[in-house]
Amino acid sequence: MAVFPRRRLAAVALAAATALLVTAGCGGGDEADGDGPVTLTVDVFGQFGYEQLYQEYMAAHPDVKIVERGTGTNLDEFSPKLTQWLAAGRGAGDVVAIEEGLMVEYKANPGNFVNLLDHGAADLKGNFLEWKWNAGLTADGKQLIGLGTDVGGIAICYRKDLFAKAGLPTERDAVSKLWPTWQDYIATGERFVAAKTGASFLDAATNTFNTILLQTAGNTTGYSYYDTNGNLVVDSNPAVRQAWDTTMDIVDSGLSGKYGSWSEEWVSAFKQSKFATIACPAWMTGVIEGNAGPAANGKWDIARVPGNGGNWGGSHLAVPKQSKHQAEAIELVKFLTSAKGQIGAFKAKGPLPSSPQALDDAAITGATNAYFSGAPVGTIFGTGAKSLKPVYMGPKNQAVRTEVENAVRTVELGQRNPEQGWTDAVTNAKKAAAK
Amino acid sequence: MTVQLDARPPVAPAPGDHRRSSGRLSRLDTRYSPYLYIAPFFLLFAVFGIYPLVYTFWVSLHDWDLLGTDHPFVGAENYTRLLADGDFWHAVVNTLGIFVISTVPQLLAALWLANLLNRGLRARTGWRMAVLVPNVTSTAAVAIVFGVLFGREFGMVNWLLDLVGVDAIEWKSDRVASWVAISAMVDWRWTGYNALILLAAMQAIPRDLYEAAAIDGANRVRQFWSVTVPLLKPTLIFCVIIATIGGLQLFTEPRLFHSGTNPIRGGPLRESQTVTMYMFENAFAPHYNFGYGSAVAWLLFALIAIVAAVNVLVLRRLGGKPDARKGTAR
Numbered sequence: 234m235a236v237f238p239r240r241r242l243a244a245v246a247l248a249a250a251t252a253l254l255v256t257a258g259c260g261g262g263d264e265a266d267g268d269g270p271v272t273l274t275v276d277v278f279g280q281f282g283y284e285q286l287y288q289e290y291m292a293a294h295p296d297v298k299i300v301e302r303g304t305g306t307n308l309d310e311f312s313p314k315l316t317q318w319l320a321a322g323r324g325a326g327d328v329v330a331i332e333e334g335l336m337v338e339y340k341a342n343p344g345n346f347v348n349l350l351d352h353g354a355a356d357l358k359g360n361f362l363e364w365k366w367n368a369g370l371t372a373d374g375k376q377l378i379g380l381g382t383d384v385g386g387i388a389i390c391y392r393k394d395l396f397a398k399a400g401l402p403t404e405r406d407a408v409s410k411l412w413p414t415w416q417d418y419i420a421t422g423e424r425f426v427a428a429k430t431g432a433s434f435l436d437a438a439t440n441t442f443n444t445i446l447l448q449t450a451g452n453t454t455g456y457s458y459y460d461t462n463g464n465l466v467v468d469s470n471p472a473v474r475q476a477w478d479t480t481m482d483i484v485d486s487g488l489s490g491k492y493g494s495w496s497e498e499w500v501s502a503f504k505q506s507k508f509a510t511i512a513c514p515a516w517m518t519g520v521i522e523g524n525a526g527p528a529a530n531g532k533w534d535i536a537r538v539p540g541n542g543g544n545w546g547g548s549h550l551a552v553p554k555q556s557k558h559q560a561e562a563i564e565l566v567k568f569l570t571s572a573k574g575q576i577g578a579f580k581a582k583g584p585l586p587s588s589p590q591a592l593d594d595a596a597i598t599g600a601t602n603a604y605f606s607g608a609p610v611g612t613i614f615g616t617g618a619k620s621l622k623p624v625y626m627g628p629k630n631q632a633v634r635t636e637v638e639n640a641v642r643t644v645e646l647g648q649r650n651p652e653q654g655w656t657d658a659v660t661n662a663k664k665a666a667a668k
Numbered sequence: 669m670t671v672q673l674d675a676r677p678p679v680a681p682a683p684g685d686h687r688r689s690s691g692r693l694s695r696l697d698t699r700y701s702p703y704l705y706i707a708p709f710f711l712l713f714a715v716f717g718i719y720p721l722v723y724t725f726w727v728s729l730h731d732w733d734l735l736g737t738d739h740p741f742v743g744a745e746n747y748t749r750l751l752a753d754g755d756f757w758h759a760v761v762n763t764l765g766i767f768v769i770s771t772v773p774q775l776l777a778a779l780w781l782a783n784l785l786n787r788g789l790r791a792r793t794g795w796r797m798a799v800l801v802p803n804v805t806s807t808a809a810v811a812i813v814f815g816v817l818f819g820r821e822f823g824m825v826n827w828l829l830d831l832v833g834v835d836a837i838e839w840k841s842d843r844v845a846s847w848v849a850i851s852a853m854v855d856w857r858w859t860g861y862n863a864l865i866l867l868a869a870m871q872a873i874p875r876d877l878y879e880a881a882a883i884d885g886a887n888r889v890r891q892f893w894s895v896t897v898p899l900l901k902p903t904l905i906f907c908v909i910i911a912t913i914g915g916l917q918l919f920t921e922p923r924l925f926h927s928g929t930n931p932i933r934g935g936p937l938r939e940s941q942t943v944t945m946y947m948f949e950n951a952f953a954p955h956y957n958f959g960y961g962s963a964v965a966w967l968l969f970a971l972i973a974i975v976a977a978v979n980v981l982v983l984r985r986l987g988g989k990p991d992a993r994k995g996t997a998r
Contacts, residue, residue, distance in 0.1 A: 309929055313953035320734045320958075338956075342735045439929075496928030497815060501822045632954040635930045642936040646841050668955045 271558045272298045273565055274326035278311035280304065280519040281330065281382065281548075282581030286574055290565065297561055307495055308332055312631070318553075319345045325553040327562035328569075331379050332548050333368060334630050339551075340371050340378055341628060347552040349377040352563045360572060364623035365587040369549050379549025380570040383584035384621060385514030386614040387444055387543040389418075390521055392432075393606065394532050395509040399428035405608060408536040415445060415479050418539040422488040425509060433490030433508045438480050438645045439638040440494050444512035446476035448543030451622040458634065458662065459627020467633060467662045477641075477658070481651040484644055491645050500524045512538070514545040515585035515614040522604045535608040542617045544624065547587060585614045592618055629666045636661035721969075728962035735956060746963035756964065758938055759946040760971065762847070766922070766942065767915035767975075770851035775907060777855070778862035779900075783892060785863065786870045796867065799860030810853060811924030818849045818925070825849075840926060846940035853921045858914070862907050869903035870896060901983065908979045916972045919944040930954070943968045 275283070287299040303311055312335055318324035319339075331339055339345065349369075354377050358366055365381035389412075393403040401424065402408055412418035422434035435441055450457045450472040457473065460466045467473055483489060490508045492499040502508055503524035511517070513535060521533060550570055552562045568574055575586035576596045583602070586592050592615050600611035627633075640658035643649040649657060728746050730739040750756050785796055802810070817824050818839035826836045839849045873896065881891045897904075922940045923931060932949045934941030941949075943964065951961020 307929075309931070309953065316734055316956055317952065338735070342737065344737065345735065492821075493928040496926075496931075497812075498819050498822060499928060501819070505822070507821075629954075635933075635954055638929070639933065639936050646838070646936060648841065648937060665955070668950065668957050668960065 270296050270298050271561050272300060273328065273558060273562055275299060275301045275328040275330075275565070276311070276315065276326035277301060277303045277330045278306050278308050278332070279516065280523070280582040280584070282519070282578040282584060283569060285581055286569060286577045289577075290568055294564075297565070299565070302326060308335075309495075319555075322555055325555055327552065327556040327558050328566055329551055329553060330382070330548045331551055333546060334626050334634065336368055336379070336549060337626055337628050337630060343371050343376045343378060345554055346376075346378045347554055347556070347559050347563065348375075349380060349552070349563065349566070350375070352560075354380065354563075354567070357567065357570075360570075360588050360590060362587050362589060362619065362621070364621070365547070368623065369551075379551035380566055381587040382548045382550055382570055382575065383516065383546075383578070384587045384618055385516060385544045385546035386585050386618050386621070387448065387538045387545050388513045388515075388613055389510050389536050389538050390513035390517065390533055390605065391510045391536060392506060392508075392529075392532055393534050395430055395432050395506065396425075398430045399425045399509070401425060401428075403534070405534050405536050405606075408534070412536075412539040415539045416482075419479075419482055419486055419488065422483070422510075423486050426487055430509075432506060434488040434510060435483070436490055436492050436499060436502065436508045436511045437494045437642075438484050438489045438491075439641050440512045441483060441489075442476055442480040442638065442641050443634070444538065444543065444545060445479050445540070446473060447545050447624050448538070448540050449475050450624045451543055452541055455622065456625040456627070458630060458637070459625065461625050463627050465627070465629075465633065465663060465666045467637065468659045473637070477655060480641055481644065481654075484641075484651075489645055493642065504528075506532075512545070515579075515583055515610070516546055518602060518605060518610065519582040519584075530604055531606055533604065534606045535602075535610065535613050537613070542621065544621045547584075583610065585618055587618075589619060629668075632665040632668070633662045636665045724962045724965050727958055728960075728966055730959045732959035732962070733956060734952070734958045739959075742959070746959050747967070750960065750963050750967060755938060755941075756943075756946060756967075759941050759943045762843075762934070762938070762940055763916055763918065763942045764975075765844075766847045766850050766854075766918060766940065767912070769847050770854040771908070771911045771915055773851075774855045774859050774911065775862060775904070777859050778866055778907070779897075781859065781863035782866035782870055783896070785867050796864065799863050801860070802857050803861045805857075807857065807920045808924055810857060811921045814849065814853045814856075814921075815925045815927060841935050841937070841939055843935075843937075843939040846922075846925070846935060850918070850922050850925055850940055853925070854915070854918065858911070862911070865907060866900060866903055869900050873899050905980055905983050908983060909976050912976045912979055913972060916968065916975060917944050918942045919948070923948075943971070 275287075277283070281304065283301065287301065291297060291299055311330075312332070315325060315329055315331075319342075357380065361381045362384065365384060369377050369379040369381060371378065391408060396403045396408065401421065402411065411421045425434045446457055450470070453472050454470055455461070456466070457470065458465065458467050460470070490502060492502040492508070503521065504526060506529070511521070513521070518535070525533065550566045552559055552566060556562050569578075570588075572586070572588040572591040572594065575584075575588050575591045576594055578584050579586055579591075579597060579600065586597060591597055597611045597615050600609070601607045602610045637658045640649070640654045640661065643657065644651055644654040727739075729741060729743060731742045731745075732739045781799060785792070785799070789795055816822075818826075820826065820836060820838055820840065823839065825839070830836065837845050839845050877895050877899075878891055881895050886894060919942065922934050922942050923945055925940065926934055930953075932941075932945055932953070934945055947961050947964040947968065949955065950957050950964060955961075
């Protein structure tokens with residue numbers, strides 16, 4: 234009787250000892266390679282267009298291997314993950330992308346990032362548009378969190394075939410002349426709707442709202458939901474109200490297809506040619522091509538935006554303090570954000586450079602996009618880029634924007650009338666800002 | 669042979685010393701090794717169950733910005749704010765609504781399915797396996813497919829409704845419609861699972877009870893309600909508690925049902941935002957308020973405990989009557 238349990242005990246002990254040995258062995262193996270090649274992880278979202286640049290960089294630096302994560306994910310998936318990695322102190326890549334709307338939140342806790350000014354970044358200031366450089370600086374100007382990648386610019390992308398069907402001009406200069414102002418854009422939309430093509434004039438009122446807001450804010454106050462002191466001004470900034478009212482006109486005229494932006498339906502609507510125009514920052518061209526697919530090749534074109542210029546989107550690259558290869562990561566950031574790196578990214582996926590040198594380069598000024606009927610994207614987006622007026626984004630910009638755009642959506646879907654929607658927008662924005 | 673075996677002399681006694689030590693070892697063994705055998709579960713539970721529970725409570729007492737370095741202690745403030753938070757109660761109502769709409773038909777359907785499977789069917793094992801298939805498909809895949817089926821403009825459900833002349837339903841931005849759509853997803857996944865559990869319980873019911881009932885003149889329906897259902901009571905309680913825990917923590921289905929920007933809201937007016945989604949919205953994007961999110965988690969815990977208790981009481985009551993009747997009849 235006693236034999237069995239003893240044997241079992243011995244077996245358990247043996248198994249435990251083996252497990253310990255194995256774990257110890259594994260633990261030791263990882264630390265051994267101090268001088269071997271360094272693997273740098275780059276975390277991005279959407280389309281940054283870096284593949285070619287990585288190849289080039291790895292060829293020039295045989296001791297560096299680059300792994301990218303996150304291409305194609307949308308910002309709503311990416312930003313919480315990045316925040317969790319930063320909070321947990323591990324998990325983030327050696328280089329991470331930070332979108333402009335979230336920059337202020339990350340800047341509030343600069344300790345999470347390497348100060349690029351300590352690593353010779355100050356010399357690079359001339360390589361960036363001034364406001365883009367400043368956006369990467371903390372409020373006291375002592376720490377540079379990120380170097381700029383792209384700016385958004387803004388235009389209107391439109392379907393030539395649907396315009397033709399509705400009896401509207403299709404040539405891009407003629408289309409641009411249709412809408413010097415947003416009211417003209419709405420009037421054009423009404424003509425389009427009256428022609429009953431089976432498609433809507435635009436994709437979703439929220440996208441147009443954000444465009445009008447950023448444009449109006451850029452041209453007037455210089456800030457949107459927060460003033461430059463960080464006070465929530467959603468109900469007192471005339472730019473917000475003006476953008477709201479114009480958007481309500483758009484909704485009233487029945488121009489919107491109500492495809493919630495970035496949803497499955499939105500993507501389907503691209504594929505099935507269900508709307509004719511979309512607010513189009515430079516980076517959106519890559520998104521449209523991806524969503525509409527090869528079937529729509531040559532059917533899209535790009536016209537100027539109603540009103541006067543504007544910027545939507547654009548990012549920075551930063552190096553988290555938790556990175557174990559900070560020196561190598563900083564070198565990579567400098568390379569990717571150099572004029573050369575920005576031109577490479579533009580050629581691959583269309584994000585507009587934030588470097589004045591790159592913007593003046595023939596590779597940009599002469600660039601056309603075959604998918605968009607050979608539209609001269611370099612000049613369409615590039616011309617306005619240097620005179621862009623930045624819009625300040627406050628500490629809880631993303632949360633507040635979510636609330637206001639949701640209010641736009643409830644009106645668009647007919648769940649709220651414009652006045653109720655505005656009340657919702659203001660109360661919910663205040664609530665979100667207080668959280 | 670057998671005689672010889674039986675008559676075999678006892679095993680030669682081992683030398684005293686050895687025997688005593690092996691005896692002590694075996695006593696130690698019988699006394700403590702059961703604890704050793706069950707220890708893995710409790711160790712894992714302590715690490716992944718109790719520790720997070722306690723830590724979450726600790727966090728919920730602080731103003732805890734996920735990225736911040738300072739976490740000032742605020743006592744019960746997160747809880748008092750939460751109790752006055754309309755969006756939280758809205759999420760509670762959504763969760764309970766989806767729970768009721770999904771669980772009641774689900775258990776009734778499972779009972780009916782189990783009853784069918786309990787009869788003499790051809791290829792019985794095949795049918796029994798088949799009802800479990802939805803349960804082994806990935807929730808994420810199910811949610812995405814259903815999300816597309818219930819699309820407003822390109823969804824198949826609205827297309828079918830259109831064929832029979834019903835106007836398109838806003839499955840994602842109408843409160844009750846979105847509850848129904850999400851319940852359909854939950855039921856699709858869990859009905860078969862519950863049916864199998866109920867089936868196992870049904871097979872444990874002694875045949876002679878049915879025979880006795882038949883002799884007393886009870887037809888099939890009467891047998892089902894007066895014999896099968898009362899004897900399934902403990903299993904039904906189990907199913908209801910499991911469904912309560914799962915239903916009140918519903919996350920993947922409603923989260924993936926919505927796509928686009930901030931799907932965590934569950935629709936523009938939070939039509940189908942469940943409590944777990946509200947917790948996630950506060951603890952992570954876009955608010956990153958870990959303390960507030962933790963308070964939501966603890967209130968959810970309390971809510972599940974209350975609902976589970978109510979369920980058990982109600983079921984006891986329901987099941988109690990037939991038991992009593994049977995007692996007096998005897």
